[in-house]
Amino acid sequence: xxxxxxxxxxxxxxxxxxxxxxxxxxxxxxxxxxxxxxxxxxxxxxxxxxxxxxxxxxxxxxxxxxxxxxxxxxxxxxxxxxxxxxxxxxxxxxxxxxxxxxxxxxxxxxxxxxxxxxxxxxxxxxxxxxxxxxxxxxxxxxxxxxxxxxxxxxxxxxxxxxxxxxxxxxxxxxxxxxxxxxxxxxxxxxxxxxxxxxxxxxxxxxxxxxxxxxxxxxxxxxxxxxxxxxxxxxxxxxxxxxxxxxxxxxxxxxxxxxxxxxxxxxxxxxxxxxxxxxxxxxxxxxxxxxxxxxxxxxxxxxxxxxxxxxxxxxxxxxxxxxxxxxxxxxxxxxxxxxxxxxxxxxxxxxxxxxxxxxxxxxxxxxxxxxxxxxxxxxxx
Numbered sequence: 129x130x131x132x133x134x135x136x137x138x139x140x141x142x143x144x145x146x147x148x149x150x151x152x153x154x155x156x157x158x159x160x161x162x163x164x165x166x167x168x169x170x171x172x173x174x175x176x177x178x179x180x181x182x183x184x185x186x187x188x189x190x191x192x193x194x195x196x197x198x199x200x201x202x203x204x205x206x207x208x209x210x211x212x213x214x215x216x217x218x219x220x221x222x223x224x225x226x227x228x229x230x231x232x233x234x235x236x237x238x239x240x241x242x243x244x245x246x247x248x249x250x251x252x253x254x255x256x257x258x259x260x261x262x263x264x265x266x267x268x269x270x271x272x273x274x275x276x277x278x279x280x281x282x283x284x285x286x287x288x289x290x291x292x293x294x295x296x297x298x299x300x301x302x303x304x305x306x307x308x309x310x311x312x313x314x315x316x317x318x319x320x321x322x323x324x325x326x327x328x329x330x331x332x333x334x335x336x337x338x339x340x341x342x343x344x345x346x347x348x349x350x351x352x353x354x355x356x357x358x359x360x361x362x363x364x365x366x367x368x369x370x371x372x373x374x375x376x377x378x379x380x381x382x383x384x385x386x387x388x389x390x391x392x393x394x395x396x397x398x399x400x401x402x403x404x405x406x407x408x409x410x411x412x413x414x415x416x417x418x419x420x421x422x423x424x425x426x427x428x429x430x431x432x433x434x435x436x437x438x439x440x441x442x443x444x445x446x447x448x449x450x451x452x453x454x455x456x457x458x459x460x461x462x463x464x465x466x467x468x469x470x471x472x473x474x475x476x477x478x479x480x481x482x483x484x485x486x487x488x489x490x491x492x493x494x495x496x497x498x499x500x501x502x503x504x505x506x507x508x
Contacts, residue, residue: 142430144426149427149478152423152424152427152478155419160182161179161385162388164400164481165392166391166393178400182486185482185486185487189486192491193494196495197501199498202443205259211252215249215283216286218248219283219286221245242484247487249283251450251488251492253299254446257280257306257445258442260276261309261310261445262310267307267313268313273307284300292473295473302449304320306449309444336351336352349364354471357372367397367403370396370397371466372466372467374396374407374410377390378417380413380415382412388407400480404475405417405420405476409465420479428458435496437500443499447496447499450493
């Protein structure tokens with residue numbers, strides 16, 4: 129017997145957000161195909177190898193997202209501790225049983241499927257921080273803020289041990305974003321942020337001087353290359369230099385699909401993952417880059433709008449937290465390709481090739497849609 133879905137259900141879905149996401153996914157498929165084409169053909173593989181994997185991840189994420197949207201977000205509260213504990217255990221498991229790729233141990237294999245627990249941990253942290261800051265007194269009370277900080281530090285510390293400094297930075301951003309939305313007093317928030325920045329600067333300087341060894345040598349190299357890519361133009365600075373060349377060579381309209389020389393001739397490393405935005409700029413030009421950025425702006429705008437009109441504080445925090453994930457990923461990834469941020473392994477949501485990123489991003493959108501859907505009472 130078919131399910132009769134009320135018209136109010138469809139009306140309360142945020143269609144601009146959905147359309148922006150679908151457009152980004154479609155663009156991502158095209159860019160992944162173009163970026164990986166020459167590499168896959170040279171290896172004797174199908175040029176659609178990564179596209180098929182991305183499409184499968186999209187279908188799986190879509191199914192999970194539909195389920196997540198259907199379940200009232202207020203029912204998630206009772207499962208938040210279990211989800212947080214499960215993702216924390218996965219992060220611990222990665223340190224012992226994870227697969228090491230490019231010096232980082234971020235993935236764990238479950239049968240034929242490889243997952244990146246740090247991506248799932250972002251959603252788990254949002255659930256827990258929303259539960260803490262739902263009570264506005266916790267955002268203004270030392271005890272509540274310390275509790276939220278500890279909840280953030282546990283997964284963040286495990287992720288730094290992988291090591292994955294880029295994702296750890298996202299966790300810091302999520303903590304401050306949700307603390308602010310939870311009605312934090314601006315003075316303590318600003319002081320805490322300044323203290324963290326000062327501590328980070330001290331650690332970096334002390335590591336550069338060789339006084340401490342908290343930051344690994346390759347991470348220090350990335351910081352130095354960020355300050356001056358040409359200091360090691362044939363080594364650590366190569367990626368950033370080639371990225372900037374690719375972006376500049378695209379001009380206004382770009383070189384077209386499969387026309388990017390920096391990408392197809394393998395001058396640009398990680399062109400279908402970390403530096404995928406460089407491929408967009410080279411092949412679709414300044415105009416194509418603006419379109420992609422505009423789609424992300426629409427996503428973030430709709431997410432913040434839903435957070436503002438949510439039915440309760442818990443919903444506001446969930447929507448704001450999920451939207452923050454996209455904001456921080458966008459700023460750091462695009463900033464990295466432009467040489468304005470240190471090189472990290474942070475993906476560009478919906479566009480970078482990666483199953484865990486695609487599924488987690490779709491689930492984050494589901495969180496936002498769920499809150500928006502229930503901003504007024506709906507009878508199923």
